[in-house]
Amino acid sequence: MPSAVTALVPASSYAAVQDAITKTISKAQRSTPVPRSTQVLVRVNYSGVCASDLHLSRRDLPYLQPTVSIAGHEGTGRIVSLGPDVDANVWKIGDRVAVRWLHKVCRECEMCTTGYENLCPNRQVSGKDVEGCFAQYALADSEYLVRLPEGVSDADGAPILCAGVTVCKALKIAQLRKRSWVAVAGAGGGLGHLAIQYAKAMGLRPLTLDAKKREICLSLGAEAYIDVLETPDVVAEVQNLTDGGVSGALICASNGRAYADAVKYLRRSGTLVCIGLPPIPSPIPVFPEDFIARGIKIVGTSTGTLKDTEEALEFVARGQVKPRLVERSLDDIAQVLDDIEQAKVEGRVVVKIES
DSSP states (O other): OOOOEEEEEEEEEEEEETTTTTTOOEEEEEOOOOOOTTTEEEEEEEEEOHHHHHHHHOOOOTTTOSSSSOOOOEEEEEEEEOOSOOOOOTOTTTTTTESEEEEESSSSSHHTTTTGGOOOOTTEEEEBBBOOOSEEEEEEEGGOOOOOOOOHHHHHHGGGGGGHHHHHHHHHHHOOOTTEEEEEEEETTTTHHHHHHHHHTOOEEEEEOOOOOOOOHHHHHHHHETTTTOOSOOOHHHHHHHHHHHEEEOOOOSSHHHHHHHHHHEEEEEEEEEOOOOOOOOOOOOOOOHHHHOOEEEEEEEEEOOHHHHHHHHHHTTOOOOEEEEEEEGGHHHHHHHHHHHHOSSSEEEEEEOO
């Protein structure tokens, strides 16, 4: 069996580790992972922090129960070690790559063979099944690896790997005509502020909804802003501003009210795309007549395929999307998750992983 190809890698390194008993997260030293088979080891420079990391740390969603102690799935950096089965003609030490939510998929099931590999039932997820990138070093699989394009910095690339590709994919599956109105709920947050920019780049008209986030939303290209805490009738205001309702709605907010309002302010044949996950199960109040008489559609998405990720990164490379970043350190992970939970973050937090 061929041996691994490795640059100078320390035997131990730092990561933000969650204690199995107390559930507290702190920076700690651990053995540096060793790439096996088709895996590569990545020296992580930046990692985005996502609401899914919050759910994993809180263990509040039945289908997101981690088996590892290190979260993080928006990592960018360089390859420092190749597993023995990596194709060295494709991947080399020093290549700039991404550590993503989807570590690996089977490529054989119905989902993988029909263009939905992000829904692969046999998938392995970074931060859930495989140790994630809140660490100096993290593993990725070379058979499902994304190369970072020229012109995209490690910092800007990180949030695109989950938040960016998710909203980009959401806009594509909504199948909206150019110049259509699209509502973005939770527009000032990590997902929403990117959704505004992707929508503009696709020729759509973003109407944004959030609380106390007017400046960031309008500065990113929103054509209208509604403060959901200061507006007595959000549904009526959306309909008034858009001449009867929006053609699409991306719910990036993690609350049930945002979903309930969206069903009402969609225009006929409109599409609601579910993205945000309320911490308390919240059924969407929709009735058969909404589908029959109004022709509305409700779909959902999470991340995207490898191709979707590459497409989302290209918007950044072309200068059409620019994440608003708040830079923090690996020591701050626990506080960052608290801030996300309390909706205190404008834009997207990225963690700079120091040497």
